[in-house]
Amino acid sequence: AQSVTQLGSHVSVSEGALVLLRCNYSSSVPPYLFWYVQYPNQGLQLLLKYTSAATLVKGINGFEAEFKKSETSFHLTKPSAHMSDAAEYFCAVRAPGGGNKLTFGTGTQLKVEL
Amino acid sequence: SQTIHQWPATLVQPVGSPLSLECTVEGTSNPNLYWYRQAAGRGLQLLFYSVGIGQISSEVPQNLSASRPQDRQFILSSKKLLLSDSGFYLCAWSVAGTANYGYTFGSGTRLTVV
Numbered sequence: 001a002q003s004v005t006q007l008g009s010h011v012s013v014s015e016g017a018l019v020l021l022r023c024n025y026s027s028s029v030p031p032y033l034f035w036y037v038q039y040p041n042q043g044l045q046l047l048l049k050y051t052s053a054a055t056l057v058k059g060i061n062g063f064e065a066e067f068k069k070s071e072t073s074f075h076l077t078k079p080s081a082h083m084s085d086a087a088e089y090f091c092a093v094r095a096p097g098g099g100n101k102l103t104f105g106t107g108t109q110l111k112v113e114l
Numbered sequence: 115s116q117t118i119h120q121w122p123a124t125l126v127q128p129v130g131s132p133l134s135l136e137c138t139v140e141g142t143s144n145p146n147l148y149w150y151r152q153a154a155g156r157g158l159q160l161l162f163y164s165v166g167i168g169q170i171s172s173e174v175p176q177n178l179s180a181s182r183p184q185d186r187q188f189i190l191s192s193k194k195l196l197l198s199d200s201g202f203y204l205c206a207w208s209v210a211g212t213a214n215y216g217y218t219f220g221s222g223t224r225l226t227v228v
Contacts, residue, residue, distance in 0.1 A: 034216045043120075043204055043219035044158075051214035090158065092216070101148075102208075102217055106157040 002027040002093045006105035014113050019063075019078040021108050023091030026072065033074040034092040034102065035065055044090060050074060061085070086112045116141035120205045120220030127227055133178075133192040135223050137205030140186065145207040147188040148217065149180055152202040164188060165210060200227045 007022040025031055032051050036044040048059025055067040061084075065076045076089060091105040120137045127133060139145050149161040160173045162180035170180050177196050181189045188205060202224050206217040 032214050036216070036219075041202075041222065041224060043221045044206075044217075045219070046216050049214070049216055094214075094216075101160065101163065104158045 002031055002095045002103050004033075004091045004093045004103060004105040006089075006091050006108050008108055009106065010109045010111065012111040012113060013081045015083055016080050019076070019081045019085065019110065021076040021089050021091075021110065023065075023074045023076065023105060024072050025074060025091075025093045027093060027095055029095055030069070032094045033065075033067060034094070035059065035063070035074075035076050036090045036092060036104075037061075038088045038090065038107075040087075047076070047089075081110075081112045083112050083114075086110055116207075116218065118205065118207055118218055118220045120223060122223060123221065124224045125226070127195050127225065129197055129227055130194045133190070133195050133199070133225070135190040135203055135205075135225075137188045137190075137220055138186055139188075139207045142186070142207070142209070144185060144210050146210050147182060148206040148208075149188065149190050150204040150206065152204065153200070158204070162190070195227045197227050200225055 003026045005024045034049045035047040037047050038044045047063050048057045050057050050067045058064045063078045067074050088107045088109050090107045092102040094102050117140045148163045150158045164170050164182045178192050202222050204222045205220040208217045209215045
Protein backbone atom coordinates (compact mmCIF):
# COMPACT_ATOMS: atom_id res chain seq x y z
CA ALA A 1 0.00 0.00 0.00
CA GLN A 2 1.18 3.51 -0.72
CA SER A 3 1.31 6.46 1.65
CA VAL A 4 2.68 9.99 1.89
CA THR A 5 4.06 11.94 4.81
CA GLN A 6 4.07 15.71 4.86
CA LEU A 7 6.56 17.08 7.35
CA GLY A 8 5.34 20.21 9.07
CA SER A 9 1.64 20.93 9.37
CA HIS A 10 2.39 24.67 9.36
CA VAL A 11 5.08 26.52 7.44
CA SER A 12 5.66 30.27 7.61
CA VAL A 13 7.80 32.23 5.15
CA SER A 14 8.38 35.87 4.38
CA GLU A 15 7.15 37.32 1.13
CA GLY A 16 9.88 36.88 -1.48
CA ALA A 17 11.52 33.99 0.36
CA LEU A 18 11.90 30.41 -0.85
CA VAL A 19 8.96 28.11 -0.26
CA LEU A 20 9.80 24.48 0.55
CA LEU A 21 7.03 22.04 1.45
CA ARG A 22 8.16 18.51 2.17
CA CYS A 23 6.57 15.27 1.04
CA ASN A 24 7.94 11.75 1.38
CA TYR A 25 6.20 8.76 -0.11
CA SER A 26 6.09 5.06 0.48
CA SER A 27 5.21 2.78 -2.37
CA SER A 28 6.21 -0.70 -3.46
CA VAL A 29 6.25 0.40 -7.10
CA PRO A 30 7.26 3.69 -8.75
CA PRO A 31 4.30 5.88 -7.94
CA TYR A 32 2.44 8.74 -9.48
CA LEU A 33 2.68 11.80 -7.25
CA PHE A 34 0.58 14.94 -7.05
CA TRP A 35 0.50 18.27 -5.28
CA TYR A 36 -2.78 20.06 -4.66
CA VAL A 37 -3.54 23.50 -3.25
CA GLN A 38 -6.65 24.45 -1.30
CA TYR A 39 -7.70 28.03 -0.61
CA PRO A 40 -10.14 28.65 2.27
CA ASN A 41 -13.59 27.21 1.71
CA GLN A 42 -12.71 25.96 -1.76
CA GLY A 43 -12.04 22.62 -3.36
CA LEU A 44 -8.57 21.29 -4.12
CA GLN A 45 -6.78 22.43 -7.28
CA LEU A 46 -4.06 20.42 -8.97
CA LEU A 47 -0.70 22.19 -8.88
CA LEU A 48 1.44 19.59 -10.61
CA LYS A 49 1.96 15.88 -11.04
CA TYR A 50 4.77 13.39 -11.57
CA THR A 51 3.93 10.49 -13.86
CA SER A 52 7.37 8.91 -14.50
CA ALA A 53 8.50 11.28 -17.24
CA ALA A 54 10.81 14.16 -16.24
CA THR A 55 11.80 14.10 -12.57
CA LEU A 56 11.56 17.89 -12.29
CA VAL A 57 7.96 18.88 -12.73
CA LYS A 58 6.77 22.44 -13.23
CA GLY A 59 3.28 23.43 -12.22
CA ILE A 60 1.05 26.42 -12.04
CA ASN A 61 1.73 29.63 -10.11
CA GLY A 62 5.51 29.19 -10.32
CA PHE A 63 5.66 26.00 -8.26
CA GLU A 64 7.79 23.00 -9.10
CA ALA A 65 8.64 19.68 -7.52
CA GLU A 66 11.43 17.17 -7.99
CA PHE A 67 10.95 13.42 -7.77
CA LYS A 68 13.92 11.84 -5.98
CA LYS A 69 13.67 8.09 -5.91
CA SER A 70 16.74 7.65 -3.71
CA GLU A 71 15.17 9.87 -1.06
CA THR A 72 11.56 8.79 -1.72
CA SER A 73 10.71 12.48 -1.81
CA PHE A 74 8.63 14.86 -3.87
CA HIS A 75 9.15 18.25 -2.24
CA LEU A 76 7.32 21.32 -3.52
CA THR A 77 9.26 24.54 -4.04
CA LYS A 78 8.78 28.08 -5.24
CA PRO A 79 11.71 30.51 -5.47
CA SER A 80 9.83 33.57 -4.23
CA ALA A 81 6.71 33.46 -2.09
CA HIS A 82 3.80 35.75 -2.75
CA MET A 83 1.02 36.67 -0.36
CA SER A 84 -1.44 34.88 -2.66
CA ASP A 85 0.39 31.58 -2.03
CA ALA A 86 -1.03 31.39 1.47
CA ALA A 87 -3.14 28.23 1.42
CA GLU A 88 -3.12 24.58 2.42
CA TYR A 89 -1.08 22.19 0.31
CA PHE A 90 -1.62 18.46 -0.03
CA CYS A 91 0.70 15.83 -1.41
CA ALA A 92 -0.90 12.68 -2.81
CA VAL A 93 0.26 9.33 -4.20
CA ARG A 94 -1.31 6.82 -6.53
CA ALA A 95 0.23 3.50 -7.47
CA PRO A 96 0.12 2.55 -11.15
CA GLY A 97 -2.38 -0.23 -11.46
CA GLY A 98 -3.03 0.13 -7.75
CA GLY A 99 -6.70 0.85 -7.97
CA ASN A 100 -8.66 4.03 -8.22
CA LYS A 101 -7.70 5.88 -5.09
CA LEU A 102 -5.37 8.72 -4.33
CA THR A 103 -3.83 8.65 -0.88
CA PHE A 104 -3.44 12.15 0.54
CA GLY A 105 -1.05 13.52 3.11
CA THR A 106 -2.36 15.43 6.09
CA GLY A 107 -1.63 18.79 4.51
CA THR A 108 0.68 21.75 5.16
CA GLN A 109 -0.71 25.18 5.89
CA LEU A 110 1.51 27.82 4.29
CA LYS A 111 1.54 31.29 5.81
CA VAL A 112 3.22 34.17 3.98
CA GLU A 113 4.23 37.18 6.02
CA LEU A 114 5.19 40.68 4.95
CA SER B 115 -14.31 20.55 -21.20
CA GLN B 116 -15.18 18.69 -18.04
CA THR B 117 -16.79 20.41 -15.09
CA ILE B 118 -17.95 19.26 -11.69
CA HIS B 119 -20.81 20.84 -9.79
CA GLN B 120 -21.45 20.43 -6.11
CA TRP B 121 -24.26 21.97 -4.07
CA PRO B 122 -25.24 23.52 -1.82
CA ALA B 123 -22.15 25.55 -0.88
CA THR B 124 -23.19 25.86 2.76
CA LEU B 125 -25.74 24.06 4.87
CA VAL B 126 -26.84 24.33 8.48
CA GLN B 127 -28.90 21.38 9.67
CA PRO B 128 -30.26 20.35 13.08
CA VAL B 129 -29.19 17.11 14.72
CA GLY B 130 -31.42 14.26 13.62
CA SER B 131 -32.42 15.82 10.31
CA PRO B 132 -31.76 14.14 6.94
CA LEU B 133 -29.04 15.13 4.51
CA SER B 134 -28.67 15.05 0.76
CA LEU B 135 -25.65 16.50 -1.03
CA GLU B 136 -25.44 16.24 -4.78
CA CYS B 137 -22.54 16.19 -7.18
CA THR B 138 -22.69 16.08 -10.96
CA VAL B 139 -19.99 15.89 -13.59
CA GLU B 140 -20.28 17.18 -17.15
CA GLY B 141 -18.23 16.54 -20.25
CA THR B 142 -17.09 13.00 -19.53
CA SER B 143 -18.50 9.50 -19.37
CA ASN B 144 -18.08 6.74 -16.82
CA PRO B 145 -15.97 8.75 -14.40
CA ASN B 146 -14.77 7.45 -11.07
CA LEU B 147 -16.49 9.51 -8.36
CA TYR B 148 -15.44 10.19 -4.78
CA TRP B 149 -16.78 11.80 -1.60
CA TYR B 150 -14.30 13.21 0.89
CA ARG B 151 -14.75 14.94 4.22
CA GLN B 152 -12.47 17.46 5.84
CA ALA B 153 -12.91 17.95 9.54
CA ALA B 154 -10.95 20.75 11.20
CA GLY B 155 -7.30 19.77 11.48
CA ARG B 156 -7.87 16.22 10.23
CA GLY B 157 -6.95 16.31 6.56
CA LEU B 158 -8.94 14.56 3.85
CA GLN B 159 -10.92 11.46 4.70
CA LEU B 160 -12.22 9.33 1.82
CA LEU B 161 -15.82 8.37 2.56
CA PHE B 162 -17.06 6.66 -0.59
CA TYR B 163 -16.03 6.01 -4.13
CA SER B 164 -17.81 4.66 -7.17
CA VAL B 165 -16.59 3.15 -10.42
CA GLY B 166 -20.02 2.86 -12.03
CA ILE B 167 -23.77 3.24 -11.65
CA GLY B 168 -24.94 1.55 -8.48
CA GLN B 169 -21.39 0.56 -7.50
CA ILE B 170 -20.42 2.14 -4.19
CA SER B 171 -17.45 1.34 -2.00
CA SER B 172 -17.46 2.58 1.57
CA GLU B 173 -14.17 3.42 3.20
CA VAL B 174 -15.30 4.02 6.76
CA PRO B 175 -18.35 2.85 8.69
CA GLN B 176 -20.43 5.82 9.64
CA ASN B 177 -23.75 7.59 9.62
CA LEU B 178 -23.58 8.38 5.91
CA SER B 179 -24.42 6.59 2.68
CA ALA B 180 -23.82 7.28 -0.99
CA SER B 181 -25.64 6.48 -4.19
CA ARG B 182 -24.93 6.81 -7.89
CA PRO B 183 -28.27 6.72 -9.68
CA GLN B 184 -26.85 8.02 -12.97
CA ASP B 185 -23.45 7.82 -14.63
CA ARG B 186 -22.43 11.36 -13.71
CA GLN B 187 -24.39 11.89 -10.50
CA PHE B 188 -23.16 11.09 -7.01
CA ILE B 189 -25.25 11.70 -3.91
CA LEU B 190 -24.22 11.71 -0.27
CA SER B 191 -27.02 11.10 2.24
CA SER B 192 -27.84 10.62 5.86
CA LYS B 193 -31.12 9.69 7.51
CA LYS B 194 -30.26 11.36 10.82
CA LEU B 195 -27.38 13.78 11.17
CA LEU B 196 -25.05 13.76 14.16
CA LEU B 197 -22.99 16.67 15.48
CA SER B 198 -19.89 14.77 14.38
CA ASP B 199 -21.07 14.92 10.75
CA SER B 200 -20.12 18.60 10.60
CA GLY B 201 -17.31 19.33 8.17
CA PHE B 202 -16.38 20.31 4.66
CA TYR B 203 -17.53 17.77 2.07
CA LEU B 204 -15.80 17.48 -1.24
CA CYS B 205 -16.81 15.58 -4.35
CA ALA B 206 -14.21 14.61 -6.93
CA TRP B 207 -13.95 12.72 -10.20
CA SER B 208 -11.17 11.02 -12.11
CA VAL B 209 -10.75 9.27 -15.43
CA ALA B 210 -11.47 5.59 -15.06
CA GLY B 211 -8.60 3.17 -15.55
CA THR B 212 -5.78 5.73 -15.76
CA ALA B 213 -3.72 6.12 -12.60
CA ASN B 214 -1.62 8.98 -13.96
CA TYR B 215 -4.60 11.32 -13.79
CA GLY B 216 -5.31 13.09 -10.55
CA TYR B 217 -8.69 14.03 -9.24
CA THR B 218 -10.73 17.09 -10.12
CA PHE B 219 -12.56 18.46 -7.11
CA GLY B 220 -15.80 20.31 -6.70
CA SER B 221 -15.98 23.51 -4.71
CA GLY B 222 -17.22 21.78 -1.57
CA THR B 223 -20.13 21.98 0.86
CA ARG B 224 -19.68 23.38 4.36
CA LEU B 225 -22.04 21.40 6.60
CA THR B 226 -22.72 22.56 10.13
CA VAL B 227 -24.88 20.34 12.31
CA VAL B 228 -26.40 22.23 15.24
